[in-house]
Amino acid sequence: MSTAISIHHFVIIPQEERETYQRLKQLPLRTVSYNTTLLSPSKNTIPDNSQKKSNEAALILIRHGESLWNAKNLFTGCVDVPLTEKGIEEAIEAGKRISNIPIDVIFTSSLIRAQMTAMLAMIQHCRKKVPIILHNESDQAKSWSQVFSEETKDQSVPVIPAWQLNERMYGELQGLNKQETAERYGKQQVHEWRRSYDIPPPEGESLEMCAERAVAYFVENIEPKLAAGKNVMVAAHGNSLRSIIMYLDKLTCKEVISLELSTSIPLLYIFKDGKFMKRGSPVGPTEAGVYAYTKVRHRFYCSTIFIFFEFSVLDGSLCLQRLAQYRQKLDDESLKK
Numbered sequence: 001m002s003t004a005i006s007i008h009h010f011v012i013i014p015q016e017e018r019e020t021y022q023r024l025k026q027l028p029l030r031t032v033s034y035n036t037t038l039l040s041p042s043k044n045t046i047p048d049n050s051q052k053k054s055n056e057a058a059l060i061l062i063r064h065g066e067s068l069w070n071a072k073n074l075f076t077g078c079v080d081v082p083l084t085e086k087g088i089e090e091a092i093e094a095g096k097r098i099s100n101i102p103i104d105v106i107f108t109s110s111l112i113r114a115q116m117t118a119m120l121a122m123i124q125h126c127r128k129k130v131p132i133i134l135h136n137e138s139d140q141a142k143s144w145s146q147v148f149s150e151e152t153k154d155q156s157v158p159v160i161p162a163w164q165l166n167e168r169m170y171g172e173l174q175g176l177n178k179q180e181t182a183e184r185y186g187k188q189q190v191h192e193w194r195r196s197y198d199i200p201p202p203e204g205e206s207l208e209m210c211a212e213r214a215v216a217y218f219v220e221n222i223e224p225k226l227a228a229g230k231n232v233m234v235a236a237h238g239n240s241l242r243s244i245i246m247y248l249d250k251l252t253c254k255e256v257i258s259l260e261l262s263t264s265i266p267l268l269y270i271f272k273d274g275k276f277m278k279r280g281s282p283v284g285p286t287e288a289g290v291y292a293y294t295k296v297r298h299r300f301y302c303s304t305i306f307i308f309f310e311f312s313v314l315d316g317s318l319c320l321q322r323l324a325q326y327r328q329k330l331d332d333e334s335l336k337k
């Protein structure tokens with residue numbers, strides 16, 4: 001139901017950003033009418049695929065929310081454990097942050113924590129398309145999960161599970177407590193097993209070995225979708241995503257050591273002309289450990305205060321659009337640096 005609502009958006013801009021904002025205020029703006037649904041915090045601007053330039057696509061990477069073994073501080077690797085309640089909330093929150101970005105296809109690992117995260121996030125999506133897991137474990141599984149209505153297919157988003165995106169196999173550390181393992185083998189040794197590029201944990205995979213399958217899968221299966229203009233979400237794991245980010249950002253073996261990913265924080269990349277451009281997280285305040293947060297955007301969120309008051313629909317929507325343009329401008333500027 002479309003209900004008129006009054007909202008006025010005051011923005012207090014930090015001194016050093018005021019000039020840019022003044023310039024942005026002069027930009028010509030499309031007027032839109034909002035209904036109550038669209039005015040919820042995560043649903044203020046809805047880009048449409050039809051407006052998207054064909055040679056450009058969005059890539060969202062998301063590490064799963066907190067798992068039961070994350071909460072117990074156990075090495076998990078390829079052991080298939082579900083999310084905690086906190087992990088579920090994190091996934092829902094992540095979904096709110098990306099709810100305005102149209103998603104054409106989702107890739108997940110074959111592990112339940114990544115799949116839960118993708119599904120819970122999609123429930124928040126403004127388009128309300130249904131994520132459907134495409135089972136490919138056997139021909140029968142494929143054939144038995146077919147959908148026979150084009151209209152229903154249109155209202156769904158395919159979810160492709162791939163074991164290649166699984167967490168790195170932690171070998172004989174799986175199920176051990178991280179703190180106790182550090183006490184037993186020494187902090188330095190355990191840090192090398194956890195974060196180095198080429199030192200594998202006992203009987204497990206190094207990041208390099210994990211990259212051999214995860215990055216190869218990304219290049220062969222995910223990049224072609226992006227090149228075809230499809231927006232893709234990848235729900236995976238701390239280390240499989242570290243290896244993919246290493247590839248996207250061309251990080252060195254040394255740089256990747258300090259790359260840490262928070263649980264369930266969506267990272268956004270734009271794929272354009274064969275290149276990946278890192279963007280800040282789509283919406284929301286800064287958080288410790290958010291890898292893709294740009295410096296400029298971080299400063300913006302830290303020093304800007306938003307106050308909402310009742311006013312008119314038109315002024316409210318204009319203000320929201322200007323703010324979105326302002327954020328975009330900050331990201332574009334930060335990308336040039």
Ligand SMILES: O=C(O)[C@@H](CO)OP(=O)(O)O
Nearest residue numbers: 074075076077167194238
């Ligand atoms: O236990 C694991 O599988 C991973 C991710 O949670 O841990 P680490 O941070 O040590 O790579």
